[in-house]
Amino acid sequence: MRISRIAATSLTVAAAALSLAPAASAQPSEAAGTVVGVESLPAAATLPGSASAERLLYRSTTAGDQPTTTSAAVYFPAGEAPQGGWPVIAWAHGTVGLGDNCAYSVAGPAAVERDWAYLGTWLNQGYAIVAADYAGLGGPGEHPYLNGVAEAHNVVDAVKAATERYSSLSNSWAVVGQSQGAGAAVFTARYATEFGGPNLDYRGGVGTGVPAYIEDVIQLAGPGMPPIALSSHLTAYVLYILSGLRTTYPDLDIDGLLTDTGRTWLDRAQTACIGPLGDELAAAKPSIGSMFARPLSSISDVHGLLAHYMGLPESGYDRPLFLGQGLRDTDVVTPETLRYAAVLQANAQPVTFHTYPTDHDGTVNASLVDSVPFVRALFD
Structure with missing residues (x-):
């Protein structure tokens, strides 16, 4: 990722750390997806064009299946929610770093111009967006980078927390992700039905720049x-x-x-x-x-x-999965991503695969011409 520097101010970081302090003491008996706090989002983490936005603190799971508290940003489209509520896009973000001040809901995306354009497209299509911070980012403990099962728990639990908190959200949702987040989205796609339980209606997933093998x-x-x-x-x-x-x-x-x-x-x-x-x-x-x-x-x-720890699942997908890969991508090993798509197809998994004449960053928005109608069909 050719990305710009994001520097959260010391005041913002201190406030985020303080806000998580009471949540960190929440009892482990609280179920995953339980909301333990709500607060305002810093400006750096607020998606331009969102009608409203908040930061949720919620219970989830980290490495070793241990309970933890983490956070997520939630963005709402303009207008009145449709009957049944806004359908939800769970955004699995790319690499931002490991420090608490790097957390997406504190400092915003690392690739600001790219990701705001991408998320703005989904928002304008009438989806609410739930953007999970992975465990250890902005909360207690260390972040287990590329631990796919832990990241899947974090994404699913963010959707649980958001739909519990906001009556204007539908329980129907899809996951989209880029780079590290594409790996998280793929793991989420594999485990969403299992981790989400009966109260969530998972429809499918999208991953671009997937870090395969x-x-x-x-x-x-x-x-x-x-x-x-x-x-x-x-x-x-x-x-x-x-x-x-x-x-x-x-x-x-x-x-x-x-x-x-x-x-x-x-x-x-x-x-x-x-x-x-x-x-x-x-x-x-x-x-x-x-x-x-x-x-x-x-x-x-x-x-x-x-x-x-990080190997992407090669089977077990129960909903459609879209993968997009830039042929000039050197941030992931593109031949391995092509191989992964071929393995899924050989294993008769419900995968749709597209390539683009772009690099890692370029694929994110280039893929929208295909991924937007793909996701629309999931909800139709």
């Missing part, structure tokens, strides 16, 4: 990697994945695999948003190999572990 690539990380120049954002993604593994599997001793250089950068990634971290990596130009003292492959059955 990343486990096949990241398993090769280690000190023997040649010092090939990667974009600063790709290096940031590797650090975020290592942080997610450390959060999800503390017994792995991820820090023990790293050099002093690697540990320093991993600690920085733990609090840095993608824009500033990318800038720092671009200036320092550390190689991936320089960060490792031992290879990831020294972990027993590392591929199996990584596949369990």
Whole structure:
């Protein structure tokens, strides 16, 4: 993602942290999707054109199936809700970083122009939008980056919370996502019916720039990697994945695999948003190999572990799924995304797949010509 820097003011960040403090003490017995707080959205996180918007705090699940509190932004279209309520689009956002000040409902999207245009299209089509912060972003604990099942819980529980809170929302919903969020949307598509229960009516999903089979690539990380120049954002993604593994599997001793250089950068990634971290990596130009003292492959059955953690489901979809991929996308491994679509088709999954002559960022809005009618048909 070629993205602009988003810097939340210290006042906004402090207010967000304080607002979550009472929610963090909510009892674990509260069901997932239970609303525990409502507050105003910062201007940076408010979608232009929304008639009203709020920030929800709600109960959900994080790594290890542990209960947590997280948050979401909710946007409403202009006008009177139709009979039955506004249909809901659950927005699964792309990478913003790991620090609490990076949370979508605090700082807004990382790619502002791109994402506001995209979400504005859905809003103008008459959908309310529920944009989940993933667990550990803007709330207690660390964010388990690319932990697909945890992110699916967060997205589904945000819809539960929003439909519980607002009578103007329909219980019919679809999920859309980009990049990290495309992975979250795909996992959500696989588990939405199971996680949502009888009170939600899940219709289908959309993912663009899907990070498929990343486990096949990241398993090769280690000190023997040649010092090939990667974009600063790709290096940031590797650090975020290592942080997610450390959060999800503390017994792995991820820090023990790293050099002093690697540990320093991993600690920085733990609090840095993608824009500033990318800038720092671009200036320092550390190689991936320089960060490792031992290879990831020294972990027993590392591929199996990584596949369990981030491997996209290849079957079990009970509603239509749309995937869009830019053929010039270098932020995800495009051949692997093409392979993933082929695997779904071979497995007779209800997938619709389109490619576009664009890069990672360009695919988001280029896909709307196909995804808007696809989603409309889901609700028809």
